[in-house]
Amino acid sequence: SAVISQKPSRDICQRGTSLTIQCQVDSQVTMMFWYRQQPGQSLTLIATANQGSEATYESGFVIDKFPISRPNLTFSTLTVSNMSPEDSSIYLCSVVTGFDNEQFFGPGTRLTVL
Protein backbone atom coordinates (compact mmCIF):
# COMPACT_ATOMS: atom_id res chain seq x y z
CA SER A 1 0.00 0.00 0.00
CA ALA A 2 0.95 3.68 -0.21
CA VAL A 3 0.92 6.18 2.62
CA ILE A 4 -0.45 9.52 1.45
CA SER A 5 -0.28 12.77 3.36
CA GLN A 6 -2.02 16.02 2.51
CA LYS A 7 -1.36 19.55 3.67
CA PRO A 8 -3.20 21.39 5.00
CA SER A 9 -5.69 19.01 6.57
CA ARG A 10 -8.23 21.81 6.73
CA ASP A 11 -8.47 25.52 6.07
CA ILE A 12 -10.92 28.37 6.16
CA CYS A 13 -10.41 30.88 3.37
CA GLN A 14 -11.90 34.13 2.19
CA ARG A 15 -13.77 34.52 -1.06
CA GLY A 16 -11.52 35.49 -3.96
CA THR A 17 -8.32 34.02 -2.55
CA SER A 18 -6.47 30.87 -3.64
CA LEU A 19 -5.30 27.82 -1.72
CA THR A 20 -2.67 25.29 -2.71
CA ILE A 21 -3.03 21.76 -1.38
CA GLN A 22 -0.04 19.46 -1.27
CA CYS A 23 -0.03 15.69 -1.66
CA GLN A 24 3.00 13.63 -0.70
CA VAL A 25 3.33 9.87 -1.15
CA ASP A 26 5.85 7.68 0.62
CA SER A 27 6.75 5.74 -2.54
CA GLN A 28 6.86 6.25 -6.27
CA VAL A 29 3.49 5.83 -7.89
CA THR A 30 2.38 5.51 -11.48
CA MET A 31 -0.68 7.73 -11.37
CA MET A 32 -1.98 10.54 -9.20
CA PHE A 33 -5.49 11.97 -9.15
CA TRP A 34 -7.38 14.77 -7.46
CA TYR A 35 -11.00 14.37 -6.33
CA ARG A 36 -13.53 16.72 -4.81
CA GLN A 37 -16.24 15.73 -2.36
CA GLN A 38 -18.88 18.35 -1.80
CA PRO A 39 -20.90 18.23 1.43
CA GLY A 40 -23.09 15.13 1.59
CA GLN A 41 -22.04 14.02 -1.89
CA SER A 42 -19.93 11.31 -3.45
CA LEU A 43 -16.43 11.88 -4.81
CA THR A 44 -15.98 13.59 -8.17
CA LEU A 45 -12.77 13.25 -10.16
CA ILE A 46 -11.21 16.61 -10.96
CA ALA A 47 -8.15 15.60 -12.94
CA THR A 48 -5.26 13.23 -13.46
CA ALA A 49 -1.94 14.78 -12.45
CA ASN A 50 0.65 13.94 -15.09
CA GLN A 51 4.33 14.07 -14.26
CA GLY A 52 6.13 16.73 -16.25
CA SER A 53 3.14 17.73 -18.33
CA GLU A 54 -0.25 19.38 -18.05
CA ALA A 55 -2.91 17.62 -16.04
CA THR A 56 -5.83 15.90 -17.75
CA TYR A 57 -9.08 17.47 -16.58
CA GLU A 58 -12.51 15.89 -16.38
CA SER A 59 -15.55 17.52 -17.85
CA GLY A 60 -16.57 20.56 -15.86
CA PHE A 61 -13.10 21.29 -14.48
CA VAL A 62 -10.58 23.68 -16.02
CA ILE A 63 -6.93 24.47 -15.48
CA ASP A 64 -7.51 28.13 -14.71
CA LYS A 65 -9.66 27.22 -11.74
CA PHE A 66 -7.76 24.13 -10.56
CA PRO A 67 -4.11 24.34 -11.66
CA ILE A 68 -2.23 21.14 -10.84
CA SER A 69 1.45 20.39 -10.69
CA ARG A 70 3.28 17.08 -10.46
CA PRO A 71 7.04 17.66 -10.52
CA ASN A 72 7.99 14.07 -9.63
CA LEU A 73 6.62 10.60 -8.91
CA THR A 74 5.76 11.25 -5.27
CA PHE A 75 4.41 14.81 -5.07
CA SER A 76 1.56 16.86 -6.50
CA THR A 77 -0.25 20.10 -5.76
CA LEU A 78 -3.78 21.27 -6.46
CA THR A 79 -4.61 24.96 -6.33
CA VAL A 80 -8.17 26.13 -5.89
CA SER A 81 -8.18 29.59 -7.45
CA ASN A 82 -10.41 32.60 -6.92
CA MET A 83 -12.45 30.70 -4.39
CA SER A 84 -16.16 31.08 -3.77
CA PRO A 85 -18.35 29.43 -1.12
CA GLU A 86 -19.32 26.80 -3.72
CA ASP A 87 -15.73 25.54 -3.57
CA SER A 88 -16.23 24.45 0.03
CA SER A 89 -15.47 20.75 -0.18
CA ILE A 90 -13.09 18.02 0.81
CA TYR A 91 -10.28 17.67 -1.72
CA LEU A 92 -8.64 14.26 -1.90
CA CYS A 93 -5.43 13.09 -3.48
CA SER A 94 -5.37 9.54 -4.81
CA VAL A 95 -2.62 7.37 -6.25
CA VAL A 96 -2.21 4.15 -8.18
CA THR A 97 0.82 2.10 -7.27
CA GLY A 98 2.83 0.22 -9.84
CA PHE A 99 3.07 -2.90 -7.71
CA ASP A 100 -0.52 -4.07 -7.89
CA ASN A 101 -2.28 -1.19 -9.65
CA GLU A 102 -4.49 -0.57 -6.65
CA GLN A 103 -5.78 2.93 -5.99
CA PHE A 104 -5.34 4.53 -2.58
CA PHE A 105 -6.72 7.74 -1.16
CA GLY A 106 -5.30 10.41 1.07
CA PRO A 107 -7.05 11.72 4.18
CA GLY A 108 -8.40 14.77 2.37
CA THR A 109 -8.23 18.53 2.86
CA ARG A 110 -11.39 20.10 4.23
CA LEU A 111 -11.83 23.56 2.70
CA THR A 112 -14.36 26.10 3.86
CA VAL A 113 -14.76 29.31 1.88
CA LEU A 114 -16.48 32.23 3.55
Next chain:
Amino acid sequence: DAKTTQPTSMDCAEGRAANLPCNHSTISGNEYVYWYRQIHSQGPQYIIHGLKNNETNEMASLIITEDRKSSTLILPHATLRDTAVYYCIVRPTRDDKIIFGKGTRLHILP
Protein backbone atom coordinates in the same frame (compact mmCIF):
# COMPACT_ATOMS: atom_id res chain seq x y z
CA ASP B 1 -21.12 8.39 -15.36
CA ALA B 2 -21.12 5.65 -12.75
CA LYS B 3 -21.97 2.22 -14.10
CA THR B 4 -23.39 0.79 -10.90
CA THR B 5 -26.66 0.92 -8.96
CA GLN B 6 -26.76 0.52 -5.21
CA PRO B 7 -29.42 0.99 -2.54
CA THR B 8 -29.18 4.38 -0.92
CA SER B 9 -29.01 3.01 2.62
CA MET B 10 -29.15 -0.20 4.63
CA ASP B 11 -29.26 -1.21 8.27
CA CYS B 12 -27.66 -4.27 9.80
CA ALA B 13 -27.52 -5.53 13.38
CA GLU B 14 -24.14 -5.72 15.01
CA GLY B 15 -22.68 -9.22 14.82
CA ARG B 16 -24.77 -10.21 11.82
CA ALA B 17 -23.60 -10.50 8.25
CA ALA B 18 -24.07 -7.36 6.18
CA ASN B 19 -24.90 -8.08 2.54
CA LEU B 20 -24.57 -5.11 0.22
CA PRO B 21 -25.91 -5.56 -3.31
CA CYS B 22 -24.72 -3.86 -6.47
CA ASN B 23 -26.05 -3.96 -10.01
CA HIS B 24 -23.66 -3.46 -12.92
CA SER B 25 -25.65 -4.80 -15.84
CA THR B 26 -23.57 -3.03 -18.50
CA ILE B 27 -20.23 -4.36 -17.29
CA SER B 28 -17.78 -5.38 -20.01
CA GLY B 29 -15.79 -8.58 -20.05
CA ASN B 30 -12.53 -6.98 -18.98
CA GLU B 31 -13.92 -4.69 -16.30
CA TYR B 32 -13.27 -5.33 -12.63
CA VAL B 33 -15.70 -4.88 -9.75
CA TYR B 34 -14.19 -2.93 -6.87
CA TRP B 35 -15.55 -2.08 -3.45
CA TYR B 36 -14.40 0.83 -1.34
CA ARG B 37 -15.81 2.30 1.82
CA GLN B 38 -15.62 5.74 3.34
CA ILE B 39 -15.91 6.15 7.06
CA HIS B 40 -16.99 9.60 8.15
CA SER B 41 -14.32 12.28 7.65
CA GLN B 42 -11.80 9.85 6.15
CA GLY B 43 -10.61 9.07 2.64
CA PRO B 44 -12.04 6.02 0.87
CA GLN B 45 -10.58 2.69 1.89
CA TYR B 46 -10.09 -0.24 -0.47
CA ILE B 47 -11.99 -3.39 0.55
CA ILE B 48 -11.87 -5.97 -2.21
CA HIS B 49 -12.10 -6.49 -5.94
CA GLY B 50 -12.83 -9.26 -8.42
CA LEU B 51 -13.21 -10.03 -12.09
CA LYS B 52 -15.18 -13.24 -12.41
CA ASN B 53 -14.55 -15.44 -9.41
CA ASN B 54 -15.71 -14.92 -5.87
CA GLU B 55 -13.08 -13.36 -3.65
CA THR B 56 -12.43 -13.30 0.08
CA ASN B 57 -9.96 -11.40 2.21
CA GLU B 58 -9.64 -10.46 5.85
CA MET B 59 -12.23 -7.73 5.52
CA ALA B 60 -14.98 -9.15 3.34
CA SER B 61 -16.19 -11.53 0.67
CA LEU B 62 -17.24 -10.59 -2.84
CA ILE B 63 -19.79 -12.69 -4.65
CA ILE B 64 -20.12 -12.02 -8.39
CA THR B 65 -22.97 -13.61 -10.32
CA GLU B 66 -22.14 -15.87 -13.20
CA ASP B 67 -23.36 -13.33 -15.76
CA ARG B 68 -21.35 -10.63 -13.92
CA LYS B 69 -24.29 -8.25 -13.94
CA SER B 70 -24.46 -7.98 -10.19
CA SER B 71 -22.42 -8.60 -7.10
CA THR B 72 -22.74 -8.69 -3.32
CA LEU B 73 -20.27 -7.52 -0.74
CA ILE B 74 -20.47 -9.51 2.48
CA LEU B 75 -19.16 -8.31 5.81
CA PRO B 76 -19.41 -11.53 7.79
CA HIS B 77 -19.67 -10.16 11.32
CA ALA B 78 -20.53 -6.49 11.19
CA THR B 79 -19.31 -4.20 13.97
CA LEU B 80 -20.15 -0.61 14.77
CA ARG B 81 -16.88 0.40 13.10
CA ASP B 82 -18.27 -0.87 9.78
CA THR B 83 -20.74 2.01 9.66
CA ALA B 84 -19.74 3.83 6.46
CA VAL B 85 -20.67 4.60 2.88
CA TYR B 86 -19.85 1.63 0.64
CA TYR B 87 -19.07 2.22 -3.01
CA CYS B 88 -19.35 -0.44 -5.70
CA ILE B 89 -17.23 0.55 -8.69
CA VAL B 90 -16.68 -0.89 -12.14
CA ARG B 91 -13.13 -0.18 -13.21
CA PRO B 92 -12.19 -0.58 -16.87
CA THR B 93 -8.65 -1.75 -16.23
CA ARG B 94 -6.60 -2.16 -13.11
CA ASP B 95 -4.69 1.04 -13.75
CA ASP B 96 -7.58 3.23 -14.74
CA LYS B 97 -9.10 6.01 -12.68
CA ILE B 98 -11.98 5.23 -10.35
CA ILE B 99 -15.33 6.91 -10.92
CA PHE B 100 -17.60 6.92 -7.87
CA GLY B 101 -21.36 6.51 -7.77
CA LYS B 102 -23.54 7.48 -4.84
CA GLY B 103 -22.83 4.39 -2.75
CA THR B 104 -24.80 2.71 0.05
CA ARG B 105 -24.85 4.23 3.50
CA LEU B 106 -24.61 1.26 5.87
CA HIS B 107 -25.70 1.70 9.47
CA ILE B 108 -24.66 -0.98 11.94
CA LEU B 109 -27.14 -1.02 14.78
CA PRO B 110 -26.09 -1.99 18.33
